[in-house]
Amino acid sequence: MPYNLSSHQISFPHHHVFSCHESLRPIAPNTRQYVSTRRRHFFTLDQFRRSLIYSLFPPSTQGSDGDQTSYQCFHHLEPRSKLPLIVLLFVVPAFLSVPISYHVPWFSAAVLFAFLAYGGAVTSFALIYRLSPFHPLAKYPGPTIAKTSKLWAAYLNATGDQHRCFKDLHDRYGDVVRVGPNELSIRDSSLMHPILGQGGLLKGPRWEGRDGPPMLVAQRDPILHMHQRKPWNRAFSSAAMKEYEIIVAKRVRQFVCCLDDMIQRSDQNANAVVDINRWLKYFTTDFMGDMAFGGGFEMMKAGRDVDGLWTLLESGVRVAGTVSNVSYVFPFFTAIIGKKSPLLRLRALCKERALERLRMGANRKDLFYYLSGEELPESERPSPADIAQDGQLAIIAGSDTTSSVLTATLYYLLRNPVVYERLQAEVDSAFPSGEEPLDVAKLSQMEWLNGCINEALRLQPPVPSGSQRTVDKGKGTKVLGSLTIPEETQLSLHTYSIQRDPRNFHNPEAFLPERWFSTGAPAGEHNTAAFFPFSYGPTICAGKNLALMEMRMLLCWVLRRFRLSEAPGVIYEEWEGKYFGLAFCGAYGSPIGQCLA
């Protein structure tokens, strides 16, 4: 159904974004912080004055009374840092309590009353407007609670159930659902190019409010993004990828030996119950540690979460995912949690590792080599802080994602014994006994292997809610296919729903690797454009080819060496329902041959 919104525009606070014709200059040599040569942004007294009015007439009240003054105020203001937010939320009502105190017997009662009245008024204005027919997104269907606040989405994110809940909403309301006051979730793969492709929409504000210059994945400005992306593109060129094969192979060999060791030590007749999810996490983190910092995590060797890195990663990703739904909370969150915040601790750990590696120098061409600009003249190299930040991104982006897809693939193999047998036969014939599955070209041609990985990526994409985009402020209403989107609306293509949509994939809930075969695929709908677990366009996952190589090699090697089966006492039917942070156990059968290490 086509949606036609009025050109009525809403405002949503966000940072200044450089336009293409503005030039950029770094604020200091060897740094990624830039200022526009045309216009600089300071929080001026005028803005401060207007921010006070904004607090009384927040964005969402705009239009309810047609008040042009309030509209102009919130249209131009961007109060995201701690000070103005504290002023708006605490100082204004504190001032209001002074006149009230003349009318009540106790000053404390006046303060309480002022805060309640101020908070109540602001909240009521916001709620009434957001639910009113005057809101620019009023025509889009969605649950009432979602229209009132993003707190609901934050709550769903914290439960780990957001993607399944959004899919239910799409099944109920259709391809476009209002999932926040100013946010839409979209289940229409034909909009992939206009939204994510070249010249598409800017990244959304969900990464805002964090300390320091944004890392690549959070960079909203397309020009800065392109600039920051260059070393990543060099790092994942075909020539560079060749160098990584031995690094992956070394860690896969170690993974296999660790499992072998567990089987040897087990008293269950050459079987061992292994927490495969945990071990896959150790594997991917050790490997990304090698790539980003030249090693140093050694979780597989220790058989445990060394330095609490995984706990930091898991809690950091979960907290960041939840809080980014309400990114204006970030400054308060970091102020309250301070240095104990998992993200800050992770940052400190990565900085320590980066400095250590810089001291050691580049002894091989890994990801660090490219990110630290070893091949560039000294003056063009990034600062240690930037290198540490890129290393941190590699660990966050490259470990949990890959381990969750590997876990999902093994899960679906256990649940589909016929597919397991077919894949096993393919692996056995591709790599006869004793041969190490190292041939990357051969791995990329194996239809069952790649079909299984694609199915796991389709059914359990590690970024299930997609990458948020926004219709840029000041650019006016955007027409996307049959949709008309008001400026400063946030939106995401919902990967999980699109990849399970029967219009795109025949029998979408079934694990069918055959659907990816070049010939002999089962009849039925198969829309390759609707498969985008790594996203699409200029911001597509930088590490896609590395992740695929890593997953292919590990799966092949594990299948050559072990026979997996369901562990006793585990209810596998329940696993799929608890995608987030689940421990998944597999019982291992007789090993095939000797440890290949």
Ligand code: HEM
């Ligand atoms: C199965 C594994 C993986 C999946 C499904 C995956 C998926 C994604 C997705 C959906 C994005 C967001 C893109 C966007 O904003 O449009 C992303 C970004 C990114 N990923 Fe991956 N990823 C995986 C593994 C990796 C690995 C191994 C690395 C290696 C370091 C990596 C590095 C990155 C980087 C650097 C970005 C930011 C790209 C940018 O904004 O330009 N990812 N990934």
